[in-house]
Amino acid sequence: MSRIRDNSISWETFNEGLWKENPVFVMLLGMCPVLAVTNSAMNALAMGIATAFVLVASSTLVSLLSKYIPKQVRIATYIIIIATFVTIVDYVIQAISLDLYNALGAFIQLIVVNCMILGRAESYASKYRPLKSIVNALGMSAGFTIALLSLGVVREILGAGSLFGIQLFGDNFQPWVVMVLPPGGFLVLGAWLLLFDWVNQRQQKKAEKQEAHHAS
Amino acid sequence: MQADSLSFIFLNTVLANNFVLAMFLGLCPFLGVSGKLSMAVPMGIATLFVMLVSSISAYAVNIILVALDIEFLRLIAYIAIIASAVQLVEMTLKKYSPTLFRSLGIFLPLITTNCAILGLALFQTFYQYNFAQSVTYAFGAGTGFILAITLMAGLREKLVLSKLPSVTQGAALSLMLGGLLSLAFMGFAGLGSVH
Numbered sequence: 349m350s351r352i353r354d355n356s357i358s359w360e361t362f363n364e365g366l367w368k369e370n371p372v373f374v375m376l377l378g379m380c381p382v383l384a385v386t387n388s389a390m391n392a393l394a395m396g397i398a399t400a401f402v403l404v405a406s407s408t409l410v411s412l413l414s415k416y417i418p419k420q421v422r423i424a425t426y427i428i429i430i431a432t433f434v435t436i437v438d439y440v441i442q443a444i445s446l447d448l449y450n451a452l453g454a455f456i457q458l459i460v461v462n463c464m465i466l467g468r469a470e471s472y473a474s475k476y477r478p479l480k481s482i483v484n485a486l487g488m489s490a491g492f493t494i495a496l497l498s499l500g501v502v503r504e505i506l507g508a509g510s511l512f513g514i515q516l517f518g519d520n521f522q523p524w525v526v527m528v529l530p531p532g533g534f535l536v537l538g539a540w541l542l543l544f545d546w547v548n549q550r551q552q553k554k555a556e557k558q559e560a561h562h563a564s
Numbered sequence: 565m566q567a568d569s570l571s572f573i574f575l576n577t578v579l580a581n582n583f584v585l586a587m588f589l590g591l592c593p594f595l596g597v598s599g600k601l602s603m604a605v606p607m608g609i610a611t612l613f614v615m616l617v618s619s620i621s622a623y624a625v626n627i628i629l630v631a632l633d634i635e636f637l638r639l640i641a642y643i644a645i646i647a648s649a650v651q652l653v654e655m656t657l658k659k660y661s662p663t664l665f666r667s668l669g670i671f672l673p674l675i676t677t678n679c680a681i682l683g684l685a686l687f688q689t690f691y692q693y694n695f696a697q698s699v700t701y702a703f704g705a706g707t708g709f710i711l712a713i714t715l716m717a718g719l720r721e722k723l724v725l726s727k728l729p730s731v732t733q734g735a736a737l738s739l740m741l742g743g744l745l746s747l748a749f750m751g752f753a754g755l756g757s758v759h
Contacts, residue, residue: 376595379591379592379595380589383588383591384589424644424647427643431639431640431643434639435636435640454686454690457639457682458589458679458683460639460643461643461682462679529750530585530746530750531743531747532743533588534739534742538739541734541736542731542736545731545734546731
């Protein structure tokens with residue numbers, strides 16, 4: 349086979365998902381759970397962990413089986429593998445905490461159609477060795493969980509005045525209720541993206557200035 | 565209005581519990597294909613088609629799953645149904661309306677990974693809707709999707725001509741717009757009690 353690829357694992361393998369190709373802030377993948385379940389920090393964390401399990405497990409299996417999956421039916425096979433792990437997560441969460449299960453609702457089962465997981469299976473796990481795929485999937489999951497948390501924390505503090513269910517402010521705090529309602533999801537993610545774009549633009553301008561300085 | 569009457573289900577899914585703006589389902593096409601009105605409307609119609617077909621098939625398959633007592637296979641079964649429903653709609657359109665097929669062509673395969681479709685199938689099972697209710701629910705969800713994506717595309721077409729700070733060129737602006745639309749749709753929540 350002509351697919352000789354670098355299978356060595358470095359910090360870059362992990363860091364790719366954490367920062368450079370962050371699934372939420374950079375690639376805008378898996379938007380539905382990002383906005384729907386981040387109305388509290390706890391829900392966001394649970395969703396992040398559930399997605400991480402599915403992503404790591406399916407990446408491992410896809411990477412192990414990649415030689416045996418015929419090219420024509422690969423997408424269908426990946427979806428079946430992902431759906432199997434999602435079913436497992438669904439039943440496990442139901443067994444551990446019924447409250448959490450009710451709060452997340454159908455969004456646990458909707459992990460199946462999270463484009464990030466299918467994207468990783470197609471573009472990474474099917475091409476690299478299992479160990480490297482696992483490291484990369486862990487990085488991606490960490491990036492996804494951090495993104496979910498950064499939304500959940502902001503929305504919970506502004507909308508309910510609490511963090512992980514612990515009240516932060518006194519009785520006089522007027523919660524900004526709209527933040528835990530659907531519009532808050534759009535607005536907070538929009539604000540985070542604005543911040544990211546602004547930081548990136550400043551860095552670019554700085555780099556350009558330095559280059560111009562060196563050239564002169 | 566009764567909470568399970570057909571007109572209530574329809575109005576509720578179109579306005580008060582709009583799939584995109586209140587339940588965050590189907591955001592990928594909502595943010596991705598809403599740049600132009602001429603692309604957003606066909607995308608909405610295609611989604612409505614697939615929603616109707618997959619809702620009916622999901623209803624039928626759920627009866628079989630319950631009868632055989634293998635409900636844990638529901639997720640896998642639904643995903644398979646949706647993928648085949650998309651294929652079916654694609655083939656039917658190709659045969660009977662090639663013009664429509666050409667204009668929708670590229671969007672159809674994308675619909676498989678639209679979480680609104682799987683969400684629809686899961687929710688109609690969760691609420692235990694009967695056949696007429698399921699079809700109404702699918703029709704309402706599809707209409708709501710068309711409404712949301714058309715509004716969004718109209719807004720974005722206007723914004724192309726206006727002056728904006730350079731930071732807001734990307735997805736951030738679309739999300740802010742979505743937030744405002746969602747805020748407006750929250751006003752409809754007073755129409756009736758939510759599930």
